[in-house]
Amino acid sequence: MPQALTAGKLLGLQRLANADGRFQMMAIDQRGSLQKMLEAVLNRSPEYDDLVQVKTLITASLAPYASAVLTDPVYGYPHSVTLLPRDVGLLLAAEESGAEQVGDPPDRVSSLIADWTVEKAVRAGADAIKLLIYYHPDARPEPRRHQQDLVRQVGELCVRYDRPFLLEVVSYPREETDNKGIEFARRKPSLVIRSAEEFSKPEYHVDVLKLEFPANLKFCREYCNGAFDGVAREPAYDLKQVQEFCNAVDEAAQVPWVILSAGVDIAEFLIAVELAAASGASGFLCGRAIWKDAVEFYPDEEAVTEWLETEGVYNFLRANAAAENALPWFEHPPFEDLESLTVADAGPDWYRNY
């Protein structure tokens, strides 16, 4: 299978990962969730400048520890170009924050940022394009197909503009009352595994999958006594089963994959990274688990930065350490190793046919 990649995708992937091929990426593209965090802190609707300022402070302090930074073109990128160290890759988000809910139980339907395009992202210097979709393999056919079509559409644009396509897939409860309970915890493994399988199909042109951890560790026997939040829960599975879920995700993922944090606390996230890495994940793309506590100090910018430069950096260093056993992306199927990776159709006519 393809030990050859197009030039733009190959260069882009190299710029996202560290020199060893492991992804240690920071997400600061949050919009809706950051607005909510700021609203709670400020006791008012945050303004454009509030989001810009928080993103700027976080990027300035933590980008140097990332192999790549994912940001958004609305509040993030135009204000942080000079904050990105030259050896840190750039991902830009393509999707509108949030999703429309359709039907009952509600399925979710995503859309792209209006008045923004993949072409603009590439022009602005993005090394890769990120799309987040909410997805449930058992959603009604129409919303399910809408989400699949959206992925295919962005995948084709990434082929046209020759940039890596990183797809983030987030599941949601349908029959369960919420995403925090044991029912949804029980369903999570199959949701993540089936989504990984679906979006590994070549028709979507996904280069890296950004996946949820395929279990809720708060319901894992070894941690369910309140290890993370002091709340005791009944167990849904044990650690050995969770490791099997991770293995199943890796088997389903026909492209390199990374773990997202979905806002869990750092202690839980570090375990997730280690478990996923042991099963073949190539690292993480993580936001809130690393920096969310900084937001509580806003608008005291000095205090925000003080937290970031101490606790935030420490979190990042621990996450990077947890990813040290991750599988280099070029050793994950469909690839074999770095040495035999080449540019597709490299030869005397490459520049003509490219």
Place this chain on the structure above:
Amino acid sequence: MPQALTAGKLLGLQRLANADGRFQMMAIDQRGSLQKMLEAVLNRSPEYDDLVQVKTLITASLAPYASAVLTDPVYGYPHSVTLLPRDVGLLLAAEESGAEQVGDPPDRVSSLIADWTVEKAVRAGADAIKLLIYYHPDARPEPRRHQQDLVRQVGELCVRYDRPFLLEVVSYPREETDNKGIEFARRKPSLVIRSAEEFSKPEYHVDVLKLEFPANLKFCREYCNGAFDGVAREPAYDLKQVQEFCNAVDEAAQVPWVILSAGVDIAEFLIAVELAAASGASGFLCGRAIWKDAVEFYPDEEAVTEWLETEGVYNFLRANAAAENALPWFEHPPFEDLESLTVADAGPDWYRNY
């Protein structure tokens, strides 16, 4: 004046320079001149694979010492994507190697690589576009305008695709018998100064000028006793005058500028870099002065690499040291400093209007 840059140009410039804003760039985009070197070494016409192999060896050994690498899309880039460290910027050459000669005395007319485009270069991941033109300010109107139009054309494409435009200007003798004698040495300062002035005009959209050193140091009183090649010459100017030529170039250049090596030996090049840097140059973009002696060992690839990893690296480190007093690009007009550099029109509507 513009303390604001578009996002793609700003990101691209940061990726070309080192973290301090100094350009320590390697050129390995030679085609015609490398063919000639290889022909002399091999006693036959070099084939496609010979050029590929030499470029590959040089890139593999020396790219890690560069802030950015300039290569070509024909022999270089498709074979060296995985050889570029992730913190090394990428420039791709736009011009066909060599030039057409028109009239008597011959003026020179350049063209772009057929079947290659700026759009392809950006798609393939280029952080910046480089165009080389041969130029004489006193050329006949038609060839002169042709060259100016070509620069303007590429400049406009770089605006459209939002990548830094690095323009290399190389002069040529018209009234003089060749470019090695004292007549041309005497004319060189004014040629370089006038070219810098011309292509600093905003209509060309040049972001960085790659210029010849504005004197032939072999005819500088302090070195004309054969310091570089054992050949004694009469002096055309002294070091103080040469420093004034450099100052005049810096005054003429309304954008950051770097020095090219034009294949002189490393000892001469190091002095040129130091003198130019002292006058306000922002570094160098240098090929043959650093690596040319390696080619003589081809096709003994081990010997080529042995030379590169010892003498070649030493040359590069010395060139980098010579550029340490260069002016960071963001401190050269039209810019003032890094802190006040912003993305043009950054604000709530940036992503819409970009």
